[in-house]
Amino acid sequence: MVLGALFFLAGTVGLLRFPDVHARLHALTKADNVGLGFLLLGLALEAGSAAVAAKLFVTWCLVLLASASVSHVIARAALRRGVEPWQR
Template sequence: MLDWLAMVLLLAGAFFFLAGTVGLLRFPDVYSRLHALAKADNLGLGCVLMGLSLQAESLVTALKLLLVWPLVLAASAGVGFAIARRARALGIQPWRKGEP
């Protein structure tokens, strides 16, 4: 039962990483790519870590895996904001519907 749940979570995590990467490749500008990276990859990472911690050998290993999530979350939210602010300061205009 736990193994099945872990497998579902790992597959879901892989799917969100894939979707985030597809977004990175297909979205038109720096701002929308940041959306894809921050949101999809964090959800993917959360699923992967949950799946892995279900299969961990001890409680403390599971805690260690789960600890990775808030740390990466804080880093990627902060970095996303910093890149977006810098892009704006450099005068990069966001892509608008109808442009190539």
């Protein structure tokens, strides 16, 4: 579970440090999905029940699908509003 929390922390740092919407969104999506996976894996190991582990896995799968869809919608809305990706 600590590893999951570290990924959440890394996503937060990415949110604060990256220069534009697209890079921030990428950092948050990746870190949150992996962080949640590790967090739910730790919870499943602590629960000791296969039924609880299956429910946690289904929850993680739903969050993966939802976060990908929402990230796409946010990035598309940013492009439509004229927010250009950052370039060096």
